[in-house]
Amino acid sequence: MVQFSNWDILRNLIFAAEWTIVLSLIAFVGGGLVGGCLLVARLWRGGWVNHVFNGYVQLFQGTPLLMQLFLSYFGLRLLGVEVSVWVSASLALTLYTSAFLAEIWRGCVAAIPKGQWEASTSLALSFGEQLRHVILPQALRIAIPPTVGFLVQVIKGTALASVIGFVELTRAGNMIANVTYKPFTVFAFVGLMYFVICYPISLYARYLERKTHVARR
Amino acid sequence: MSLAAETAPVAPIVEIAGLRKSYGTNEVLKGIDLKVAPGEVVAIIGKSGSGKSTLLRCINGLEEFQDGSLTVDGKPLLTDSPGAMRELRQRVGMIFQSFNLFPHLTVGRNVMLAPTLVKKRGKAEAEAQAKALLERVGLADKFDAMPDQLSGGQQQRVAIARALAMEPAVLLCDEITSALDPELVGEVLRVVERLATEGMTLLMVTHEMAFARKVSSRVVFMHLGRVHEIGPPSEIFGNPQTPELKQFLSSIHE
Amino acid sequence: MNAQLDFLAVLSDWPMLLVGVGWTLALTAMAMAIGLVVAVACGWVRNEGPAWLAAPVAAYVEVIRNTPFIVQLFFVFFGLPSLGIRLSPTFASVLAMTLNLGAYGAEIVRAGLLSTPKGQIEAAQSLALTRFQVFTRVVLPPALKRVWPALVSQIVIVMLGSAVCGQIATEELSYAANVIAAESFRTFEAYIVATVIYLLLAISLRRALNWAGPRFIFGR
Numbered sequence: 001m002v003q004f005s006n007w008d009i010l011r012n013l014i015f016a017a018e019w020t021i022v023l024s025l026i027a028f029v030g031g032g033l034v035g036g037c038l039l040v041a042r043l044w045r046g047g048w049v050n051h052v053f054n055g056y057v058q059l060f061q062g063t064p065l066l067m068q069l070f071l072s073y074f075g076l077r078l079l080g081v082e083v084s085v086w087v088s089a090s091l092a093l094t095l096y097t098s099a100f101l102a103e104i105w106r107g108c109v110a111a112i113p114k115g116q117w118e119a120s121t122s123l124a125l126s127f128g129e130q131l132r133h134v135i136l137p138q139a140l141r142i143a144i145p146p147t148v149g150f151l152v153q154v155i156k157g158t159a160l161a162s163v164i165g166f167v168e169l170t171r172a173g174n175m176i177a178n179v180t181y182k183p184f185t186v187f188a189f190v191g192l193m194y195f196v197i198c199y200p201i202s203l204y205a206r207y208l209e210r211k212t213h214v215a216r217r
Numbered sequence: 218m219s220l221a222a223e224t225a226p227v228a229p230i231v232e233i234a235g236l237r238k239s240y241g242t243n244e245v246l247k248g249i250d251l252k253v254a255p256g257e258v259v260a261i262i263g264k265s266g267s268g269k270s271t272l273l274r275c276i277n278g279l280e281e282f283q284d285g286s287l288t289v290d291g292k293p294l295l296t297d298s299p300g301a302m303r304e305l306r307q308r309v310g311m312i313f314q315s316f317n318l319f320p321h322l323t324v325g326r327n328v329m330l331a332p333t334l335v336k337k338r339g340k341a342e343a344e345a346q347a348k349a350l351l352e353r354v355g356l357a358d359k360f361d362a363m364p365d366q367l368s369g370g371q372q373q374r375v376a377i378a379r380a381l382a383m384e385p386a387v388l389l390c391d392e393i394t395s396a397l398d399p400e401l402v403g404e405v406l407r408v409v410e411r412l413a414t415e416g417m418t419l420l421m422v423t424h425e426m427a428f429a430r431k432v433s434s435r436v437v438f439m440h441l442g443r444v445h446e447i448g449p450p451s452e453i454f455g456n457p458q459t460p461e462l463k464q465f466l467s468s469i470h471e
Numbered sequence: 472m473n474a475q476l477d478f479l480a481v482l483s484d485w486p487m488l489l490v491g492v493g494w495t496l497a498l499t500a501m502a503m504a505i506g507l508v509v510a511v512a513c514g515w516v517r518n519e520g521p522a523w524l525a526a527p528v529a530a531y532v533e534v535i536r537n538t539p540f541i542v543q544l545f546f547v548f549f550g551l552p553s554l555g556i557r558l559s560p561t562f563a564s565v566l567a568m569t570l571n572l573g574a575y576g577a578e579i580v581r582a583g584l585l586s587t588p589k590g591q592i593e594a595a596q597s598l599a600l601t602r603f604q605v606f607t608r609v610v611l612p613p614a615l616k617r618v619w620p621a622l623v624s625q626i627v628i629v630m631l632g633s634a635v636c637g638q639i640a641t642e643e644l645s646y647a648a649n650v651i652a653a654e655s656f657r658t659f660e661a662y663i664v665a666t667v668i669y670l671l672l673a674i675s676l677r678r679a680l681n682w683a684g685p686r687f688i689f690g691r
Contacts, residue, residue, distance in 0.1 A: 062627075062673040064634035066645060067666040074659040152537065159539035163638060170542055177549060184553035187546040191538045198537035277597050299602065306599035317594035321612045330608060331598035376594075383598060 004180045010189055016172030017193050023168060024155045026090045031097025031154070032147075038102040043109065043135075044127055053102070060099030066160050068092045073164045089161040097154050104150060108143040109135060142212055149205035152198045159194070169193055228291070230255045230386055230418055231276060236285035238271060245271050247442040248285065255386070258419045260429035260450070263439035264465060269422045272439070273389050276420065277309040278302045290386060307335065310380030314392040316372040318364040318379070324351065325360040328379045335383070343382075350378040354408050370401030374408055381412075388412065390421035426469055430454050438462050480655045481664045484647075491647030492668060498561070498643060499630040499676070502568035506629070507622070509569065510576025511615075515606065517577065518584050528577070535574030541635045543567045548639045564636035564643075572629045579621045583614035616685065623680040627673050634669065644668060 042053040060068065072092035076083050112135055120134040162171035173190035177183040229252035238246040245268045253259055261269045274280040275287060278296050287294040290308055295301045318327050328347035332338045338346070351357050354374040364372055373393055380388060390409065394402045406428050413419055413432050423429050429436060429450065436453040438446040440461045446453060457463045482488075516528045535543065547570075548563040558566065587610050595609040615622075637646030648665035652658040 058674075059670065062631070062670045063666045064631040064645065064669055066634040067648075067662055067669060070662040071659070071666060074662060078659045156537075156539040159541045160635065162541070163635075170539065170545075173542070174545070177545075182553070183545075183549035184551070187542060187550040191534070191542050191546060194538040194542060195534060199533060202533075202537055279593050279596065303599040303601065306597055309597070311594075311597035313590055313594060315588075315590050317588070317590040319591065319594070319609055319613070321616060331600060334604050334608065335599045379598070 004176070004182070006185065006189075009176055009180065009182070009186055012176055013169060013172055013186075013189055013193055016167065017169045017197065019166075020155065020158050020168040020170075020194075021197070023089060023093065023158045023161060023166070024151070027093035027097045027158065028151055028154050030090065030094035031101055034094060034098035035100075035102035035105065038098065039105050039109070040131070042106070043131070053106075057099045057103045060096050061103070065092070065096055065157055066163060068096055069160055069164050085161075085164055085166045088164060089158075089166045093154065093157060093161065096157065097150075100150055100153070101147065104146050105139070105143050108139040108146075111142060112138050145205050145209035145212055148201060148208060152201050152205070155198055155201075156194065227254050229253055230290055231420070232286075232288045233272075233276075234286050236272070236275065236282050236287060238268075238275060238280060238282040245442050246275070246282065249442075249444055251437065251444060251447075253387070253418060253420060255418055256416045257435060258413045258433045259421070259435050259437060260433035261420065261422045261437045261439060262424075262426070262429060262453075262465070263445075267439040268442040269437075269439045270391055273311075273391050273420060273422050276387075276389055277306055277311050279311075303335070307383055308386045309389060310383055310385035310387070311389045312373070312376050312380055312391065312393045314395050316364075316369070316376045316396070318372050318375055320364055322364075323360070324356065324362050324364065324367070324375050327364065327375060328382050331379070332382050346382060347378070350381050351375070353381075354378045355404070368401060369397045370404045373397065373405045377405075377408055377412075387418045387420065390419065390423070392422050392424065394423070394425060424469075426454070426466075438465065440465075476660055477657055478660050478664060480657045481651055481660045484651045484655070487647045487651060488644070488664070488668065491642065491644035491665075492672065494561075494641070494643040495630065495633055495672065496676075498564055498568060498633050498636065498641070499626065501565045502572050502629055502633075503626050505565075506569045506572030506576055506626075509573030510580045510622075511611065513573060513577035514580030514584055517581050531570075532574045532577050535571055536578070540567065540571055540632045541638070543571060544635060544639060560636070560639045560641040563639060564633065564641040568629050568633055568636075571632070572625060575625050575628075576622060579618045579625060580614065582621075583618035584610060586617060587614055619684045620681065623677055623684065626680060627677050630676055631669060631673060644672075 038053055038056065042049050069089065069092045072095075073085070073088040076088055076091070116134055116138065117130065120130045125133065158166075158168055159170040162168060162174065165171070167175075169190055173186050177186040180186060231251070231253040233249050233251040236246055236249040237244065249268075249272060251259075261272065263269050271280055275282050276289070276294075278294055281296045289305055292301075292305060294305055318324075319330070322330065325344065325347050328350055329340075329343040332343045332346065333340065348357065348360060351360060354377055356371060356374055356378070359367060359371065359375070364375070367375065376393075393409070394405050397405065402425070406425065409419070409421070410428075410432050421429075421433075431450075433450050435447065436450050437444055438453060438461075446457065446459055446462050453462070454466065457466055513528045513532060516524045517532070520528070544563065544567040547567045548558065548560065551558065551563075591609055591613075592605060595605040600608065633641075633643055634645040636643055637649055640646065644665055648661045652661035655661065
């Protein structure tokens with residue numbers, strides 16, 4: 001049997017953490033794009049798009065991410081697409097992230113006083129111009145802190161990709177725990193790694209929140 | 218300034234001597250001496266920032282003071298002893314500018330809360346007492362209402378009933394009509410006036426000069442953290458001695 | 472692979488699903504009962520508790536909030552036995568869920584406590600209530616009422632998160648789906664059915680708690 005020192009464990013986990021970060025970024029950027037499109041569609045059309053939007057958000061917020069990952073994994077296979085676990089995990093996490101970000105941003109746009117829409121309409125701005133020059137610049141400022149805060153949720157969410165076999169930090173931890181028979185140390189390290197990644201982001205989000213809060217007062 | 222000592226014929230219920238209070242380097246009370254006899258109605262007037270509310274809040278320990286002494290019923294106020302503070306607060310009731318009814322409790326339960334918790338009264342007894350008190354402030358039919366269903370004047374009258382439920386020896390009123398719409402001031406003042414005629418000891422910070430003149434037995438004019446003038450209402454309002462009081466009174470009448 | 476979907480094969484195993492639902496709800500109920508107490512206690516400590524307690528409580532809250540639930544669960548179930556603490560899957564699940572809800576709940580409760588108007592506390596103090604009475608009778612009930620919707624959301628999140636507990640063989644809903652998937656070879660359908668049930672559970676749990684909160688948890 002190979003002897004693993006604590007340093008060996010940590011070094012292997014650091015390599016695996018790289019994939020946690022890459023998967024998080026894919027989900028965050030992809031989710032941001034999809035979520036942004038959903039929100040614009042909703043603001044543009046309203047009506048039935050509203051219902052689709054709400055249903056979409058409800059669906060992803062009201063079901064376990066783990067089930068979403070399973071469905072993405074087995075669903076793609078059922079369609080006959082033989083894809084890597086990368087695609088399944090990215091797809092599920094992107095959709096999951098998009099629903100949450102779209103809902104967060106919807107709240108930020110809703111916080112813009114109605115008079116801003118009315119004033120810009122009365123100035124004969126088109127929908128696109130209203131969004132670009134009036135609404136989004138204001139919404140963006142209040143949207144940044146919760147968006148950064150949600151990044152922490154995405155990073156933690158990627159841990160579930162380990163269940164469908166994606167090798168990232170948690171999966172690596174499982175594998176190392178199985179060969180070293182040191183589950184306590186390994187999972188403590190795994191937790192520590194997540195903490196080291198997430199805590200600074202949490203602190204930064206809180207700092208941003210305080211800053212916008214003061215600025216708006 | 219030492220008039221206070223002369224006008225208290227019997228053992229005072231509140232006795233304040235050399236009271237000093239500061240926030241950091243800012244001294245807001247600069248040595249207050251005041252004696253209040255049982256049954257007296259003392260109105261405290263003065264500009265905002267003169268320290269009048271702070272003085273009132275010191276009397277039931279909501280503010281700590283740095284120097285001097287304060288006794289209620291002969292017992293000294295010790296802010297570092299929670300037990301002694303609660304003992305004292307059973308004797309001193311307080312009514313606030315912003316009513317401060319507990320929003321999650323019905324009107325009746327607002328009144329019953331302290332007697333059942335602090336005085337360990339039975340529920341039936343506390344309920345009967347609460348009903349009697351609400352009757353007294355003219356709100357017998359509001360026993361089961363929630364505070365947010367009442368007007369400001371009604372809320373303040375409930376707050377009075379709530380304070381009376383502890384059977385205090387002294388009632389402190391901190392600008393109790395300042396947050397009310399003008400048409401609601403009267404109903405609250407009538408309740409307070411009745412308490413005064415029934416012999417309750419009252420210390421009130423107020424901006425209602427006509428009311429102070431009518432109800433109080435003594436008026437305290439505070440200025441820059443000191444008791445600047447003190448005397449019967451006829452003297453204070455009819456024959457002010459100091460230029461500061463004269464200026465204050467004329468500024469009110471404008 | 473056969474693209475024909477067959478839900479009947481899955482639904483015919485309904486007793487198994489029902490047991491899964493029962494366990495999911497039972498785990499959530501236990502985590503909620505203890506987790507809310509933890510949340511209130513930690514929220515109180517962080518606001519006005521003694522300093523020597525505030526630091527460890529803050530550390531607990533931050534560690535839980537900045538690590539994934541699945542890692543917390545694995546640490547409790549696989550890691551703690553190294554210290555001689557061997558827990559059953561069910562017990563480990565409840566413990567991990569409770570710790571999780573306690574930490575998130577603490578921040579929610581704390582925000583509610585902080586938003587208490589100062590006059591409320593002063594009025595209670597001037598009525599000679601003890602510090603404990605002021606907190607439990609005057610500060611806490613309206614604070615809980617204010618943050619109850621946020622707490623309900625968090626409880627729903629914990630319920631959905633409990634799907635992970637199937638990974639340590641806790642026999643909740645996702646575990647039932649795993650077993651049915653393996654036995655019927657209808658993997659996709661099994662997870663579709665489980666997902667729909669989770670969605671219904673989330674909606675009804677939210678409704679039920681929003682309804683029950685004002686009636687049973689903090690009076691009216």
